[in-house]
Amino acid sequence: MAGKATSSREEGRLASRLRERDPVALRQTYDQLGRITFGFLLKTLGDRGAAEDVQQQVFLEVWRRAESFDPERGSLLTWVMTIARSRAIDHLRRRVPEPLDPETAATRTDAGGGAEEIEELAEQWRLRDLLDRLPEAEAEMLRLRFYGELTQSEISAREGIPLGTVKTRMFNGLRRLREMIDEEDGS
Amino acid sequence: MNEASEQISAYLLGELDPERAADFERRLAGDAELREEVEWLRPLVGRLERMPAEAWEPAEPPPLAMPPEVGTESAPAERGPGRRRLRLPTLTLRPLPAAGLATLLVAIGLVAGLLVAGGGSAEPDSGAELVLGRIDDGPAGASGDVEVAANDSRATLVVEGLDPNGSDQFYEAWLLDADGKMIALGSFRVGEDGRAEVQVPIPVSPAQYTFFDVSLQEDNGDPAHSGVSVLRGSTS
Numbered sequence: 001m002a003g004k005a006t007s008s009r010e011e012g013r014l015a016s017r018l019r020e021r022d023p024v025a026l027r028q029t030y031d032q033l034g035r036i037t038f039g040f041l042l043k044t045l046g047d048r049g050a051a052e053d054v055q056q057q058v059f060l061e062v063w064r065r066a067e068s069f070d071p072e073r074g075s076l077l078t079w080v081m082t083i084a085r086s087r088a089i090d091h092l093r094r095r096v097p098e099p100l101d102p103e104t105a106a107t108r109t110d111a112g113g114g115a116e117e118i119e120e121l122a123e124q125w126r127l128r129d130l131l132d133r134l135p136e137a138e139a140e141m142l143r144l145r146f147y148g149e150l151t152q153s154e155i156s157a158r159e160g161i162p163l164g165t166v167k168t169r170m171f172n173g174l175r176r177l178r179e180m181i182d183e184e185d186g187s
Numbered sequence: 188m189n190e191a192s193e194q195i196s197a198y199l200l201g202e203l204d205p206e207r208a209a210d211f212e213r214r215l216a217g218d219a220e221l222r223e224e225v226e227w228l229r230p231l232v233g234r235l236e237r238m239p240a241e242a243w244e245p246a247e248p249p250p251l252a253m254p255p256e257v258g259t260e261s262a263p264a265e266r267g268p269g270r271r272r273l274r275l276p277t278l279t280l281r282p283l284p285a286a287g288l289a290t291l292l293v294a295i296g297l298v299a300g301l302l303v304a305g306g307g308s309a310e311p312d313s314g315a316e317l318v319l320g321r322i323d324d325g326p327a328g329a330s331g332d333v334e335v336a337a338n339d340s341r342a343t344l345v346v347e348g349l350d351p352n353g354s355d356q357f358y359e360a361w362l363l364d365a366d367g368k369m370i371a372l373g374s375f376r377v378g379e380d381g382r383a384e385v386q387v388p389i390p391v392s393p394a395q396y397t398f399f400d401v402s403l404q405e406d407n408g409d410p411a412h413s414g415v416s417v418l419r420g421s422t423s
Contacts, residue, residue: 009357009374009406010371010373010374013371023253023257024370024390024391025390026251026253026254026257027251027390027391028388028390030248030251031340031341031388031390032388034248034251035245035246035247035248036245037248038245038246038247038248038249039241039242039245039246039248042241042246043239043241043242052249055248055249056249056251056252059251060254063254063257064254120237121239123234124234124237124238124239124242125242127234127235127238127242128238128242128243128245136384142235143243145200145235146235146236146238146243147238147240147243147244151200151202152196152197152200152202153202167193167196167197168192170196170200171192171193171195171196174196174199174228174231174232175228177231178227178228178231181231
């Protein structure tokens with residue numbers, strides 16, 4: 001058994017502590033989700049400074065609106081990502097056009113293209129968080145396949161793991177991740 | 188894993204040669220259950236394929252700036268008598284026998300110091316390692332250790348020899364003090380092998396607490412420590 005110790009029960013408790021204005025709970029929420037929201041904001045806004053500013057706004061809002069989070073209606077991840085997406089859209093709408101850094105121009109143009117693209121990015125980052133909750137061996141298979149772009153045979157050869165084990169971990173990882181998505185979405 | 192499962196992932200990952208892919212598609216056409224499974228997993232594979240490279244290697248976020256009003260509040264665990272009391276009716280901090288203490292409650296030292304000095308070959312973010320020993324309610328042979336990351340923000344907890352959880356039970360990791368101050372770090376379950384490895388966030392410096400503790404909790408919605416500790420180790 002491995003992975004992040006996260007469960008809906010735990011989330012419920014964290015949410016209660018946030019509502020009780022427990023600063024430790026805010027730090028804990030940031031530890032759990034700060035990388036995900038920041039990654040999403042960085043990709044969406046294409047500007048580290050802006051992403052850092054909006055990141056702080058997001059968690060300020062998490063703190064101030066904690067009582068509006070209802071674990072029965074969705075996960076903490078979904079709620080925080082909804083706030084991050086809204087603040088990202090606000091920021092892009094407010095921004096005065098300026099010369100783009102060629103390194104980030106494509107991202108910013110794409111992200112600024114519309115709410116749909118931002119929604120898609122938010123979904124991808126939500127998926128990223130769920131990947132962290134998989135057993136490590138299964139998450140690693142998915143990383144090698146989809147990020148490393150290796151086939152299952154190549155993973156087996158490179159990692160020295162029997163092909164059958166690679167296939168089992170790959171299938172189990174996909175299935176488990178899909179179940180997590182269904183649970184997140186309440187289906 | 189059966190052959191169908193193996194073929195499902197190979198098919199979705201585009202790793203079947205054209206002939207086997209065609210065979211599989213013929214099979215799909217005649218097998219509703221198999222088709223349902225494939226269609227359930229297919230969008231996920233698409234999402235993983237579209238996942239931005241940055242998501243696989245996320246950038247480090249900036250430190251959290253606490254809201255200005257937090258300066259006038261303190262954590263519930265640190266408030267005065269008016270705070271919501273953590274219930275400890277049955278929790279007693281039972282010291283281990285002295286002999287056991289020497290072997291079980293040993294903090295092994297800070298690897299981080301070695302890393303800063305450029306010595307050692309430990310993992311880059313390795314920090315203190317704490318050894319957990321069985322406490323009265325723990326099964327014989329139970330043990331555990333905790334590796335706290337050098338920046339104290341998370342820890343890896345490995346436990347062995349614990350009783351498998353029933354369907355209405357789970358284990359919970361805590362930082363706690365002899366005066367009853369405590370913070371829950373995360374829950375986990377143990378299967379038939381009696382073993383678990385989990386990462387838990389460490390939102391405060393472990394040095395502020397005396398013990399790292401693992402409790403057995405009933406799944407009854409009560410967030411308080413059950414008072415049934417199975418493993419414990421000193422944080423210093």
